[in-house]
Amino acid sequence: MNPTIKRLEKEIKLLKKDNLDTSHLEKSLGILKQEIKSKMSAWDHVQMARDLNRYNTKEVIASLFDDFIELHGDRYFGDDKAIYGGIAFLGSLPVTVIGINKGTHTQDNIEANFGMVHPEGYRKTLRLMKQAEKFNRPIITFINTPGAYPGVEAEERGQGEAIAQNLMQMMELSVPTISIILGEAGSGGALALAVTDQVWMLENAIYCILSPEGFASILLKDASKASDAAESMKITSKDMLQHGIVDEIIYEDKDFEEVTHYMKQRLITELDSLSKLKSHRLKKLRYDRFRKFGDVIHEH
Known part of the structure; x- marks a missing residue:
């Protein structure tokens, strides 16, 4: 801000x-x-999305939900601190909540790997989602990541396969799902938590296939042209809504408490509506939502 x-x-x-x-x-x-x-330019939105003082996953979850209980581990390798998830109450409704955590101070940033998720984090996410499906709990995800961790050890533990499993399995979930982009939403690392019935986005968040710096390096051969790349990438919330990639923009023109209160009321309303749909109808609408993006790409 x-x-x-x-x-x-x-x-x-x-x-x-x-x-x-x-x-x-x-x-x-x-x-x-x-x-x-x-x-504001697209690059201004990038800077705001990366601001360390903007909406923090843990603070948002604490503001929206009651009686949150964190759950740990993927039951295969370990616990990824970049994924903060568990069960809670949204009003009187039991839900599963999963968020990508960047951390709030230096030590926390390091432990959370600055929000860059390892494969065990994505497997933890999927474990919590399948648990939610078993107990018929709606799922709410919060996204704030520059992208999945690209290190050698992550690739050795199956980073690509873990993301692919999330994409495939989320499409088939029989419970209502909503994702909210809080800051950065980079590449498949963000999409692995965003194959949901609805995707919302905070006003100053960004959603992109890779960072503007990476885009500029690859296509413009000059990372210093990142601000120019950001303009052409169409990554702002306004761009995303215009192209139907997200369903709603959550405006940030109020203080934190007012914005999260609005967010909570919207979640209650939308989950109530989605919960009335039969599971086969829910899956069909979700499939159609994402299938149309292929048509948009083909048109362009």
């Missing part, structure tokens, strides 16, 4: 605590936000 906006929001909160009239300041803040938003 823009530092000027953050400072003004903080000052308005302090004034409100003293029961002072802040309507004029709030009006000015709204105008400032709209002005800044109208001038």
